[in-house]
Amino acid sequence: MKRRDLLKAAATLPLLPLLMRSGTSLARGVGALATTLRSRVRPGQPGWPTATEWEQLKRQVGGRLLKLEPPFAHGEASQTLKQLDNPFAVGDNPALTQTSGWANAWTSQPSAYAVAAESAADVVAAVDFARRHHLRLVVKGGGHSYQGTSDAPDSLLVWTRHMNQVSLHDAFVPQGCAGFVAPQAAVSVQAGAMWIDAYSAVTTRGGRYVQGGGCTTVGVAGLVQSGGFGSLSKRWGTAASNLLEAEVVTADGEVRIANARTNPELFWGLKGGGGGSLGVVTRLTLRTFELPEFFGAVNLTIKASSDAAYRALIAEAVSFYQRALFNPHWGEQLKFYGGDTFEVSMMFQDLTKQQAEQTWAPFLAWVQARRDCRVTKPFEALAAPARHLWDAEFLRKHLPNAIVPDDRPDAPRHHFAWAGDRDQAGWFIYGYQSAWLPASLLQPGRQTPLVDALFEAARHFGVSLHLNKGLAGAPADVIARARDTATHPQVLDAFALAISANGGDPAFPGMPGGKPDLARARRDATAIEHTMAALRAVAPDAGSYVSESDYFLHDWQQGFWGSNYPRLAAAKRKYDPDGLFFVHHGVGSEDWSPDGFTRLRT
Structure with missing residues (x-):
């Protein structure tokens, strides 16, 4: 783009909030241009959503829009401090992350707002809102990211913690794959579930095995998208390699099914390409295996x-x-x-x-x-x-020192962390x-x-x-x-x-x-x-x-990613061409400033 054209485009930026609300074709055209030119919007800047617009989003998601405050502000500090050694309590607080920071790198700071999603429709509403208003978007399930990808100040958080249902299948066939793959035993897990939820359903109650992470409080969706290793991956492989199908909301606000035949490049990218770069996963289906003795x-x-x-x-x-x-x-x-x-x-x-x-x-x-x-x-x-490896009642009786149960009065009985992970x-x-x-x-x-x-x-x-x-x-x-x-x-x-x-x-x-x-x-x-x-x-x-x-x-x-990176970058360009999804050192993040707010190249 020539310098003169760039200046002309920049001159339209103060008008963008008005134009974007007009619903005209001109507004849509300028909006498309803006995604490649302007920084994302922070609170207090022109274009930050009005109180009325936030209220509209709140109604759209059934009241599940949360305005987040620093976790140690006001009178809540003492209660928050008491729960910091309980990873389940930390995960239940949308303003906290399981890692508090990294020296000279990042510190945990809550988003401005969070959508406490309970369905794919809630996720779609959040994604559409962030795209329209040029907001920094963050996704958090388990919140274990060492790299700080589970939070960002001045952002809108898609918080999937309450999407935690787990369903077993005796004969699962991915959508559009009938006649191409044989039915197989599997488990479908919503994006906010932790591995202890999956293990309790699949192994303790179901008598089968699913390949997941060693730490029980890690989120299922984040681990699968990063690759995912359990204690015995040499026997059952990575979590990503056992993914059969995913439901994911992409940057255009569409709910897509991804498997080996439907959106195959998106499916491949979700298997180890890193969480938070290609879309918001809302459900995953993983193969299960017979248990050893x-x-x-x-x-x-x-x-x-x-x-x-x-x-x-x-x-x-x-x-x-x-x-x-x-x-x-x-x-x-x-x-x-x-x-x-x-x-x-x-x-x-x-x-x-x-x-x-x-x-x-x-x-x-x-x-x-x-x-x-x-x-x-x-x-x-x-x-x-083998059926008792994640059986909280069995472990309480036979190996009580190996586990740390969630000690809150209303906590599910099957929730525990390994003592070595606390x-x-x-x-x-x-x-x-x-x-x-x-x-x-x-x-x-x-x-x-x-x-x-x-x-x-x-x-x-x-x-x-x-x-x-x-x-x-x-x-x-x-x-x-x-x-x-x-x-x-x-x-x-x-x-x-x-x-x-x-x-x-x-x-x-x-x-x-x-x-x-x-x-x-x-x-x-x-x-x-x-x-x-x-x-x-x-x-x-x-x-x-x-x-x-x-x-x-x-x-x-x-x-x-080695030689896989060019293919991942191509999937990123296809499913998120404007870079709505950004995480530190994630696919396509080289196009943005380190904080994810300013586009460096198009």
């Missing part, structure tokens, strides 16, 4: 007495993993930290307690034969019937990085460089190998389904996702006593950088997992 867990901690002993311990752990655990039976974490400590926190499926103990016997014998390695947390293997409620991130580690590093001739890298990494800060977040070692059908998703292709050949991270207590703006320790944050972020640099020395082109990654990642398009 048992689920179980193994825990162990060992401390080495010297550098030489620690290096030998790491070498034996890597070799043992490759020999005995690199298969669909095992998932979760091996941790290296403190310059001398090795910790096992793993899960298994389809093995008895005795079989798990037999599997680990050679490694334990190796440790016991050495005088320079000391067991500080004894080996423990637990197993239970410290993430409201946490403030100091640093967080991840990298896919290729399975080639496990080959006998490549293990020494990996061992050296882990030894060096643990000297700086420490690292966890999330063995369930790499699909190498999975069955062929799992690999094939994951290949047909937008997730970074490196996941297919990775044996683990390496994560180094740390954070502190909640630090919401305005929170009494909630000032983050920024000096410590800087120290930890630097140490985490050194830790991950040691691992990237042996995996120099390693990508990152979009949901668990560095906020400051430079080449994020390549890092999150």
Whole structure:
């Protein structure tokens, strides 16, 4: 566009509110032009909706429009503080997020208004309103985003928390796919449901398995759109790879069905392309599987007495993993930290307690034969019937210390968080990085460089190998389904996702006593950088997992999606050409300023 034309267009901007309300063809034409020229509108600026217009939206959504206030304002601060260690209570507050911020990156700040959606029609009303008035739009279900994508100041929030229904199917066929795919067992989950809602319905009551996240309070929709790894993804694949169909509201306000034959590019993009970039998902349908007989867990901690002993311990752990655990039976974490400590926190499926103990016997014998390695947390293997893994009543009786129930008087009985996840409620991130580690590093001739890298990494800060977040070692059908998703292709050949991270207590703006320790944050972020640099020395082109990654990642398009990014960008242009949906480092976000308010290029 020539400079003179640009100035002419800019001159019309003060008239836009009047023109947009006129309903004329001229108004529609100018409105289309405005989406590519002007910034989104903030409160107090010309074009911000009037009180009458907000009231019209409120009536349209059945009164479910909320004007949000800072969560620690006025007299509510004490009650909000009391509930900050309860992730269910945090999620039930539209002005809060499960992460309170990230040092030098972002802090949790509520939207100006929220539509507490209960139906796809409510979502359509919110999307249409944001598009017409050029508002910053945010979508939140579970609110666990480390990158701060679940909130933004001066925005309109589509809050799907109350859309939490779960329905089981014995023989589901996606719309328009009759005759092309066989009916299969599945579960439909609304966008606001948490994984504990899905697990309670599918496994505890239904006797089947659905692949979801390890943390029970994570939102189903956000996890699926990011890729989604559970504790045992090497057996059942990613959540995204098991998506059969989605209902989604796109930027034009249309409710669309997306599956392998209907809107297939939208469907593919929703399978790992990141939440909040292509539309607002309102319902997902996922395949379910037969349950194994048992689920179980193994825990162990060992401390080495010297550098030489620690290096030998790491070498034996890597070799043992490759020999005995690199298969669909095992998932979760091996941790290296403190310059001398090795910790096992793993899960298994389809093995008895005795079989798990037999599997680990050679490694334990190796440790016991050495005088320079000391067991500080004894080996423990637990197993239970698979149907009880998320059974709150069973866990209250047999493993009460493993769970933290939602203790509010009116809370559903099936709602609980794992005790190990509770410290993430409201946490403030100091640093967080991840990298896919290729399975080639496990080959006998490549293990020494990996061992050296882990030894060096643990000297700086420490690292966890999330063995369930790499699909190498999975069955062929799992690999094939994951290949047909937008997730970074490196996941297919990775044996683990390496994560180094740390954070502190909640630090919401305005929170009494909630000032983050920024000096410590800087120290930890630097140490985490050194830790991950040691691992990237042996995996120099390693990508990152979009949901668990560095906020400051430079080449994020390549890092999150690799060769899949051009196809994702094409889907973005097709379904959201004007960029209504924006999240930090989301598909198409390079066209906008970091806050998502100003378009940088068209």
